[in-house]
Amino acid sequence: MSLILTPNIPDTDGLYQELVEAHDGLSAEESEAFNARLILTLANHIGDRDVLRQAIEVVRKSSGGNVQN
Amino acid sequence: MIEDRYSTASTLYPYCRVSDQDAEPRRHPVVIVGAGPVGLALALDLGQRGTPTLVLDDHEGPGAGSKAICFAKRTLDIAHRLGAAKKMVEKGVVWNVGRVFYGGEQLFEFNLLPESGHRHPAFINLQQPYFEQYLIECIRVEQSKGTPIEIRGRNQVTALTDKGDFVALEVDTPEGTYKIEAEFVVACDGARSPTRDMMGLSFDGRVFEDNFLIADVRMEAELPTERWFWFHPTFAPNVQSTLLHKQPDDIWRIDFQLGWDIDRDKELDPSRICSRVDALLSSQTGDVPDYELHWTSIYTFQCRRMQEFRKGRIFFAGDSAHQVSPFGARGANSGVQDAENLAWKLDLVLKGLAPSALLDSYSSERTFGADENILNSSRATDFMTPKSKAATIFRDAALDLARDHAFARTIINSGRLSVPCVYDGHAHFVQDALTNGPEVTRPGAPCPDAPVEGGFLLDNLKGNFTVLAIGFDCSKLKLIDGVAVDVLCIHKPSEYLQERYLGGGKSAVYLIRPDQHVVGRWPEFSEDKIRAALLTALGKEPI
Structure with missing residues (x-):
């Protein structure tokens, strides 16, 4: 199976809001820990090593393009 | 004069003058350097096959102190074929239940209920000197039946030269040096292999920046025969992890993960060690039972291997060839597998029944096995000793999730059970013709x-x-x-x-x-x- 990179979430705006709000009140450290737990939980749900490998690769390549202030 | 490199637990093969010392160099089919678990298993295997085998060791018995303590099923199966497993299993501690703690709280427990339909348990805890002793006892029985195995204690190989069609060795003893020759030499002389050093061969790999304090304590504790492992134990601030595990003779192995920047002398002070042990025991039993320190040391880990385990007529087996961190019990266990891989090949080649090229497969198969063991043991060590902030975050995330969710428990890695490798795709096997075979x-x-x-x-x-x-x-x-x-x-x-x-x-x-x-x-x-x-x-x- 290929990693899905086209829109795939029925309610993108809702999910985005939920993700951001989940971090409300968390310190930077707590946020990092939260994200790590979320990644591990999602990775287990996906369960497909190929898909996960592709995702890591896609994210690795997408970094470095940050807008510098 | 032969210097002691370590103290011995008992004297099992005292020095004894032999006729080789007064003769022109005699040719031996196989000379094994080192009478540890690997050398002894190899000698027993070769001898039983009828190939005369000479073992040279620079000491007179097994090294004392804390060495291998976990022997896995495959090792017991091999020892069983050699006739030595029964005593090991009788003496060893069989355990099934493990508990993993995070801080003061138990995260989960697991039960390695032995898979049914096997003679041997998944593994036993047994101090290495016993393992060596039982192999020696087996060799003594074989010798009394005329099996051609000889062990010479206080015989130190001081030089060896591959002459192309044989190896020339110089051996030092308390009564001076003598020379012998060998068709093949197998160096089973441990991680600091003097043989490897004499040959100038490299032994590269990775050092893990962490120190572990071993305290083996003797006590008659009311604790269950289980493996307990703590991440961030509350009883030991600044300690990353702690392991408690039972061995025979009421000895309990305690490992404290101390980190990289420590004062070794201070940490080895018995009163300081006792205060650590007291804190652990009182947190579990409410008070501190009587105990004595049986053995203490601080060690660091390395994972490394030689490029090839064969150099002409000289072979390397066990820790001399490859070294792993102890988590997962892959040191002695893989060494015994090296021995069983090499024994039958040497035997058939010496009898002219197989071409000498077969011996190359010893190196290709066992370097493959070593890589698998190094990979597994590096992963366990990396989990326990996170190398970066991100690694620590993921490690702690897995620990947090493991409390409530089964999936995260499989991520927790304090050592994966040692299992033998499968030689998939190697040259001396044929294609699977059993459709849907297991x-x-x-x-x-x-x-x-x-x-x-x-x-x-x-x-x-x-x-x-x-x-x-x-x-x-x-x-x-x-x-x-x-x-x-x-x-x-x-x-x-x-x-x-x-x-x-x-x-x-x-x-x-x-x-x-x-x-x-x-x-x-x-x-x-x-x-x-x-x-x-x-x-x-x-x-x-x-x-």
Whole structure:
């Protein structure tokens, strides 16, 4: 199976809001820990090593393009 | 004069003058350097095959102190074939339950309930000196029957030269030096291998920046026979992890992970160690039971291996060839597998029944095994000693999730159980011809045990090539190209044997190597196919 990179979430705006709000009140450290737990939980749900490998690769390549202030 | 490199637990092979010391250099078929678990297993295996074997050790008994303590099923299966397993299992501590704690709280427990239908448990805890002692006792029994094994204590190899068709060795003793020759030399002389150093061979790898304090304590505690492992224990601030594990003789192994920047002398102060042990014990039992420190040391880990385990006529086996961190018990266990891989090959080559090129497969197969062990043990160590902030975050995330969710428990890695490797795709195995055959018995795999009439399958794999025919009669093979072949016909396979060797089918034929790895398997008996596979296994071109 290929990693899905086209829109795939029925309610993108809702999910985005939920993700951001989940971090409300968390310190930077707590946020990092939260994200790590979320990644591990999602990775287990996906369960497909190929898909996960592709995702890591896609994210690795997408970094470095940050807008510098 | 031979210096002590370490103290010994007992004297099992005292120095004794031999005729070689007063003669022109005598030629020995195999000289093994080092009478540790690997050297002794190899000597026993070779001797039982009838190949005269000389073991030289610069001490007179097993090294004292804390060394290997976990011996896995495959090792016990090998020891069983050699006749030494019974005492090991009787003396050893069998455990099944492990608990993982995070801070003061238990995250989860696991039960390694032994898989049914095997003679041996998944592993036992047994101090290495006992393991060596039982092998020596076996060798003494063999010697009394005339088996050609000789052990010379206080015999230190001080020089060796590969002369092309033999190896010349110089040996030092309390009564001076003498010279011998060997067709083949096997260096089983440990991680600091003097043989490897003398030959100037490299031993590269990775050092883990962490110190572990071992405290083996003797106590009659009311604690269960379980493996307890703490991440961030509350009883030991600034300690990353702690392990508590039982050994025979009321000895408990305690490991404290201290980190990289420590004052070794201060940490080894017995009063400081006792305060750590007191804190651990009182947190569990409410008070501090009487105990004594039996052995303490601080060690660091390295994972490394030699490029090749064969250099001409000289071989390296066990820690001299590869070194791993202890999590997962892959040191001594893999070394004993090295010994079983090499023994039958040396024997057949020395008897002229296999080409010497077969010996190259020792290096290709066991470097492959070493890489697998190094990978597993590095991963365990990386989990326990996170190398970056991100690694620490993920590690702690897994620990947090493991409390409530089964999936995260599988991520927690304080050492994966040592299992033998499968030689997938290696040269001396043939393509799998048993459609839908079980994965566990594919070509390259070590044979799993299973009950058969009157005992267990592995009891019947006695060190020759064996044809295992399940579900039908087969013709009586005896010799192929001079190589002895045993035939084992099983008409009514047990449920376990069916599951592990037949899968859905009704019948199968396996060709099994002397080290109990599967060469090939077929749905029907064909002498031609078995013969061709055997020639492949021996490194001869199939005719």
